Amino acid sequence: MSETNGHRKLRLGMVGGGEGAFIGGVHRIAARLDDRFELVAGALASEAARAHRSAAALGLDPKRSYADFEVMAREEAARPDGIEAVSIVTPNHMHAPVATAFLRAGIHVICDKPMTRKLEEAEALAEEVRASNALFVLTHNYTGYAMVRQARAMVEAGKLGRIRVVQVEYPQDWLTEPVETDGTKQAVWRTDPARAGAAGSLGDIGTHAMNLASFVSCLEPREVCAELTSFVAGRAVDDDVQMLIRYESGAKGMLWASQVSPGNENGLKLRVYGETAGLEWLQTAPDSLRVSPFGEPPYLLSRGGPGLTPEVAEMGRVPAGHPEGFLEAFGNIYSAAADAILAHERGEPRPLGLLPGVADGLAGMRFISAALRSSQAGGVWTAL
Template sequence: MKRKLKMGMVGGGIGAFIGGVHRRAATIDGQVELVCGAFSSTPEKSKASGEELYLPPERVYADYNEMILKEKELPEGERMDFVSVVTPNHMHFAPAKMALENGFPVVCDKPLAFTIEEAQELRELVHKTGLPFCITYNYTGYPMVKQAKAMIKEGKLGKIRKVVVEYPQGWLSDRLEDTEQKQASWRTDPSKAGIANCMGDIGTHAANLAEYISGLEITEMCADLTSFVGGRTLEDDGNVLLHFNNGAKGILHASQISVGEENNLNIRVYGETGGLTWHQIEPNTLIYKTPDTTQILRTAVGPISGSASLHTRTPAGHPEGYIEAFANVYLNFIYTLKAKLAGQEPAEEYLDFPDVDEGVRGMAFIKTVVEANTSEKKWYPYVKY
């Protein structure tokens, strides 16, 4: 395919955070252009957002129904090629479902849906249509995260024994939602966020990262969730013990009331012969330890895995961060979609993006951790939905 892919967007209008992230990530490699959108819950705000993005008025729609149906009528090469859904959680399912039913592949922000039942329905629809579907667990896109995954797969650590993943933030340490701050308001509202706040927003990222890097699956957990800030319905802090399917043990800590913390996602994985440590705040560095040595691995320096190299854009010493990692998720989806539109099988390396199955697993984590918190069982099974 000798043209850019055309993207339509649902949500992500004026005042939204994640919509801008998706737009920058999708277009950073020059493979995608935004051609249309239904950017807000009101036609007026959607129109204003479209004007800010310099889109033609006729490609700025009042709602996602209008966008999908009218775009479908346009000729191939002019209509959107895929839909990016960047709304709050409660609005993921309907536009994603309608897009798939009308033949459009989807990129959806996490979590996949509002309920596990909605997630399962989307999975069935994706498998039925065969359309590419991406869920943006974006931390899997960092080159050194891919390096860690490759090293574990190669057996550099031996059999995995322990996984420790932490995701502390401090931005909700007081009632920010009372200030009408948009991001805080919907995330702490059960009618928009779902059954979890902290675990649905960042805990699910931590769980996904633990499984992605280790190559293991969580099988059961012991959870302790708390809402520390008075009057807040959903939890703002969580501590979870984990069991993995190879017998490994784990700890998952996610918090939004850890005062002073910015976005301190980090992970440590220990095997029989070695260990790995990665901090998102220092994303170009991966620390590899054995009983005799400590090795500092750096993005674009020395012998790193093919996957890490493939997802590195800049020379050594030039930090690649959040947007670039997000862009790697998009880029793999983009090349997969381009191959399919050309009637070809995508290269295996480009299939390395979180798909609808991982989205369902993420929803299962949220449901399981909430149920485990109130269960009388010490170990609560992670149900495979």
């Protein structure tokens, strides 16, 4: 049994994420960043030869390289040294069946977002989570940034007063041309409704934007007025989303997600305005949080600097001025997942804290469903 900093290292499996995949590598780095997990098994691709090549490249024991995720769930659950958690990094259409198999085997699940391809699948998966003794974590990784946590803490503490306006945008440009027709792997499945679901940019990055806005503002959307557009000819899913949001509290919001906006690589940006102050955070400069008290000069809070809550101050791995970003935020999610799994192992009641879970997954799928229905009806206000 290996230990790191007093913690037992957890045995991790992975489904998906084989050769040519992007997000699988990110999850593997995040899982190892704080030495909380050790990857020991995988069903890394849907085709057997590719799955075994991928496992060999990662140094996995050939006996624990599987060509079928259901076989993996069954055999790993039966081993005395079997995996304790599985990371699901497949295209969206496989999230529900893979998660279901491992939950039924009693293995904790760490799943990439969105939770499923369809709302009906999400509701069925939520029932599986409720029936299982295993935990379900959804990797909305932007909630793992230190300054995002600081922003939420300030909202919770009333530093902004009652929230009035929430604006979030997430523009990219990588689908400006029809790269899916060239066989680009990441584009092929993301623009295929059978694998990604009916939502394109809405499901891929719009759900991240919505989740970030809700996480920081502590507000839940009630209705959306959405317009989804496929600007690239022949594309079967949306590549640009613009919408208005009405929150349960009476606050108003705006969301823009686009993958056809030249000059934007990963431009996630959040602004939250209350009665007494505003906050602004950019994923491209994630170590800073701009705070604007009404009638006073704005100021910056920095990761590792003064003025942070004790919990946020402890999140950094390196001193202030040494940038932390995407991988570290992902690592925070994985480390918190390890804490939750070990606490669960001790018999503590299903502690997820600020970790995204099945409720966030359901909220994301209801958001997608409402936005699709709103746009199809010509942009009418549609309830979640």
